[in-house]
Amino acid sequence: MSVGTYLSGTGHAALVVWMIAGWGMSADPLPFEVTEVSVVSGAEFAALTQGVQPDLPAGDPVEIEPPVIDETPPAPIIETPPEVTETPPPVPAPAVETPPEAPDLSVPETIVTDTPPDVPDTPTIVAPPPSAEVGSSTRPVPRPALRVAPEIIAPPPPDATVAPEVAEAATDQSDVPADEDVPVTEETTAPEAAADQIVTEAEEPAFAPEVSSRPQTRPQRAAVAETPTEDAVDPVAAALAAAGAVETPTPTPSPAKGLSGGQLSDGDKAGFLRQIGTCWNTGTLSTGAQNTIIDMVFDMTPDGRPVSASVRLDGFSGGSAADADAAFQTARRALLRCSGDSGYDLPRDQYDQWARVILTVDPTAMRQR
Amino acid sequence: MTDIFRSDPPKRKLPVEKRDNKVSMSAMMTKFMTFMTAIMIAMAAPPSAQAQEPLRLTLRDGVIEALPFALPAFQSEVAGSEQMAADISRVIAEDLNGTGLFRQIPASAFISTPAGFGAPIAFPDWRAINAQALVTGAVAVNGSQVTVKFRLYDVFSGAEMGEGLQFAGTTDGWRRMAHKVSDAVYSRITGEAGYFDSRVVYVAETGPKDDRAKRLAIMDYDGANVQYLTDSSAIVLAPRFSPTGDRVLYTSYESGFPRINVLDVATVGRQQLATADGEMAFSPRFSLDGRQVIYSLANGGNTDIYRTDLATGQSTRLTNTPAIETAPSFSPDGSQIVFESDRSGTQQLYVMGANGGEPQRISFGNGRYGTPVWSPRGDLIAFTKQEAGRFHIGVMRTDGTEERLLTSSFLDEGPTWAPNGRVIMFARETQGADGTTGLYSVDITGRNLRRVTTPQGGSDPSWGPLQR
Numbered sequence: 001m002s003v004g005t006y007l008s009g010t011g012h013a014a015l016v017v018w019m020i021a022g023w024g025m026s027a028d029p030l031p032f033e034v035t036e037v038s039v040v041s042g043a044e045f046a047a048l049t050q051g052v053q054p055d056l057p058a059g060d061p062v063e064i065e066p067p068v069i070d071e072t073p074p075a076p077i078i079e080t081p082p083e084v085t086e087t088p089p090p091v092p093a094p095a096v097e098t099p100p101e102a103p104d105l106s107v108p109e110t111i112v113t114d115t116p117p118d119v120p121d122t123p124t125i126v127a128p129p130p131s132a133e134v135g136s137s138t139r140p141v142p143r144p145a146l147r148v149a150p151e152i153i154a155p156p157p158p159d160a161t162v163a164p165e166v167a168e169a170a171t172d173q174s175d176v177p178a179d180e181d182v183p184v185t186e187e188t189t190a191p192e193a194a195a196d197q198i199v200t201e202a203e204e205p206a207f208a209p210e211v212s213s214r215p216q217t218r219p220q221r222a223a224v225a226e227t228p229t230e231d232a233v234d235p236v237a238a239a240l241a242a243a244g245a246v247e248t249p250t251p252t253p254s255p256a257k258g259l260s261g262g263q264l265s266d267g268d269k270a271g272f273l274r275q276i277g278t279c280w281n282t283g284t285l286s287t288g289a290q291n292t293i294i295d296m297v298f299d300m301t302p303d304g305r306p307v308s309a310s311v312r313l314d315g316f317s318g319g320s321a322a323d324a325d326a327a328f329q330t331a332r333r334a335l336l337r338c339s340g341d342s343g344y345d346l347p348r349d350q351y352d353q354w355a356r357v358i359l360t361v362d363p364t365a366m367r368q369r
Numbered sequence: 370m371t372d373i374f375r376s377d378p379p380k381r382k383l384p385v386e387k388r389d390n391k392v393s394m395s396a397m398m399t400k401f402m403t404f405m406t407a408i409m410i411a412m413a414a415p416p417s418a419q420a421q422e423p424l425r426l427t428l429r430d431g432v433i434e435a436l437p438f439a440l441p442a443f444q445s446e447v448a449g450s451e452q453m454a455a456d457i458s459r460v461i462a463e464d465l466n467g468t469g470l471f472r473q474i475p476a477s478a479f480i481s482t483p484a485g486f487g488a489p490i491a492f493p494d495w496r497a498i499n500a501q502a503l504v505t506g507a508v509a510v511n512g513s514q515v516t517v518k519f520r521l522y523d524v525f526s527g528a529e530m531g532e533g534l535q536f537a538g539t540t541d542g543w544r545r546m547a548h549k550v551s552d553a554v555y556s557r558i559t560g561e562a563g564y565f566d567s568r569v570v571y572v573a574e575t576g577p578k579d580d581r582a583k584r585l586a587i588m589d590y591d592g593a594n595v596q597y598l599t600d601s602s603a604i605v606l607a608p609r610f611s612p613t614g615d616r617v618l619y620t621s622y623e624s625g626f627p628r629i630n631v632l633d634v635a636t637v638g639r640q641q642l643a644t645a646d647g648e649m650a651f652s653p654r655f656s657l658d659g660r661q662v663i664y665s666l667a668n669g670g671n672t673d674i675y676r677t678d679l680a681t682g683q684s685t686r687l688t689n690t691p692a693i694e695t696a697p698s699f700s701p702d703g704s705q706i707v708f709e710s711d712r713s714g715t716q717q718l719y720v721m722g723a724n725g726g727e728p729q730r731i732s733f734g735n736g737r738y739g740t741p742v743w744s745p746r747g748d749l750i751a752f753t754k755q756e757a758g759r760f761h762i763g764v765m766r767t768d769g770t771e772e773r774l775l776t777s778s779f780l781d782e783g784p785t786w787a788p789n790g791r792v793i794m795f796a797r798e799t800q801g802a803d804g805t806t807g808l809y810s811v812d813i814t815g816r817n818l819r820r821v822t823t824p825q826g827g828s829d830p831s832w833g834p835l836q837r
Contacts, residue, residue, distance in 0.1 A: 280431035329560075336525045357425075365430075
């Protein structure tokens with residue numbers, strides 16, 4: 001056995017002896033306080049603890065996830081039908097009370113005579129000569145407004161003086177190409193205070209005004225593109241070419257617009273409808289007439305004006321006869337009003353294409369605006 | 370073909386057969402294409418060949434604008450009638466302008482005026498100023514009697530719209546005669562009945578918000594001729610005209626509890642629907658024949674809809690749920706009732722039969738719906754909607770579709786229909802302690818929102834029928 005073994009055994013033996021002997025350790029208990037308590041019953045404890053808030057955990061409360069809301073409208077709730085014939089208590093006859101005061105509420109009677117008033121028939125008016133008077137009628141001219149500049153400014157330069165004689169001889173205008181005489185096509189615009197859509201007060205974000213404003217001017221529409229007719233492949237030739245029976249021909253231009261024998265283009269039709277539409281006011285239509293689709297027939301003069309006496313109602317659907325008549329009168333008024341003095345803008349050399357027109361007037365789309 | 374098959378194997382003859390068939394097909398195709406070409410050439414023939422074929426077009430796009438009309442001052446046919454003629458002309462112009470459907474052309478723009486009521490009309494002069502309708506008339510006052518006659522012309526067709534009409538009455542009723550002329554003009558141009566010769570019963574309000582005096586008042590549709598039916602000693606609410614306009618239902622707090630009274634407009638005599646102690650009756654409305662009343666009755670914290678026969682006093686309970694059901698309104702044919710209920714948890718609109726039964730919910734939008742009123746035409750239901758802190762007056766079809774909000778403000782409520790079902794009147798209250806109440810009207814398209822001029826504030830309007 002080595003020396004180390006002896007030393008280890010001796011040390012362990014000494015440790016065991018020290019732990020058994022307890023040298024250096026106090027056996028006295030630690031001091032503590034003693035409090036007298038009293039015993040309470042369960043009912044008394046419950047009475048003491050009633051209304052006491054429980055201790056809440058420290059920190060921010062945990063957020064509760066919002067419930068998932070079903071956006072779809074719920075189905076109607078079927079509930080117990082009420083008892084319809086419940087025996088009611090007998091109700092005594094109502095007692096007549098004395099009125100507090102009796103103002104004169106009598107309504108003056110009005111007698112309506114069904115027969116028209118005794119007036120002579122309206123004589124025929126001879127149409128005045130073409131409206132030289134109308135064109136030169138004295139329309140009110142706004143007064144020139146006084147405008148005063150806030151600051152004094154230098155006077156404007158004198159106007160350019162006109163030479164008494166022309167310095168150079170005038171150019172011979174006979175060489176000017178004739179295409180400068182092409183008339184400028186007028187753009188069709190809606191009259192003022194017109195709108196193609198209704199925006200209610202509820203749809204406007206601003207607060208409700210005291211008086212609603214007039215409808216805005218109808219936005220100007222882009223010109224309707226005409227259906228390309230030139231350089232189109234002849235469908236007959238194409239069909240024959242596809243069949244392999246004949247040679248494939250080169251594209252043949254169709255008859256130019258405006259030439260006799262050509263079809264009325266979609267652009268001409270759209271322009272015609274657009275011109276009528278600018279005068280077709282559905283605002284005064286009754287709600288019944290707004291749901292009535294009518295067909296009206298009329299003849300046209302070669303200068304593009306409808307023959308007033310030929311305009312007639314050809315049929316209707318979706319409303320009563322009165323509604324159809326109201327819709328017809330409104331459409332007829334628009335047709336006559338918008339023809340103007342120069343007539344509708346239709347190709348005159350294709351008169352036989354539009355000598356008679358069947359116009360279907362459908363206000364249902366306008367009702368939704 | 371039989372010989373071929375007999376002498377040669379079919380598989381070998383097949384190419385010959387195919388070749389023959391191909392030649393045949395080519396010839397047929399050529400003939401077919403020639404035929405088709407002929408047809409297509411015929412279709413593309415010169416226009417002279419089809420000159421009798423009319424052009425067919427469909428018009429769908431128009432404009433919505435006020436129709437300009439000219440109304441020269443009515444002629445005075447008897448000396449001393451000038452003022453009356455001017456007043457009647459003014460009221461007619463106000464009626465037509467007030468609809469928002471018409472726009473009067475000022476007299477300063479006239480090129481000429483008719484020399485007399487029967488004088489010829491120079492239509493070009495009226496076309497030149499873009500007048501689409503022309504109203505001419507004459508007035509004659511003889512003592513206390515007044516006669517008004519008028520004619521209406523379609524300027525652009527140069528023809529009269531209908532025949533002339535003549536009204537006779539007392540000078541006290543000159544406004545009614547003016548309204549009748551307006552009704553006739555309106556009806557002939559729009560195709561639907563007018564509403565100018567009608568009256569409105571409402572609650573006239575005076576004083577501050579927290580101490581407001583309320584009493585029943587009746588007026589012309591335009592706010593003229595206001596007369597009071599009750600004093601302000603008790604709070605009155607929700608007056609409703611009878612279908613004939615001779616009686617008014619309303620809720621009174623005279624006894625401290627809401628009770629339903631029936632008031633005779635001519636005599637101002639009142640009757641009260643008997644209600645048991647502790648019950649509260651409110652929100653009444655006449656049936657189509659005016660013999661029955663539907664209303665809400667609150668008993669023990671529960672509110673249901675009842676119907677009472679005015680002659681016998683017999684009552685019938687129409688709903689029986691723990692929810693609050695109120696604001697009933699008959700359909701024009703009397704077969705259905707629309708009302709509001711919170712049985713689904715929120716205030717919504719329901720339709721049930723006139724004798725009760727299972728109701729059908731018709732409103733499904735966000736917010737709360739209330740005070741439904743069936744249109745006289747039967748096609749729409751007007752209502753009050755509360756959503757996101759604002760109130761709206763709206764209309765929807767009777768099945769709940771096509772809901773459309775017409776107004777928006779701090780507080781809009783209580784819609785009532787014009788006799789022709791084209792215009793809605795309602796009450797609007799402004800915000801704040803100094804907020805005031807007033808009556809407004811709006812077209813069912815949402816256009817032409819206007820305030821109805823009343824001497825004081827007003828609420829709970831009920832539009833009566835056209836007068837006879």
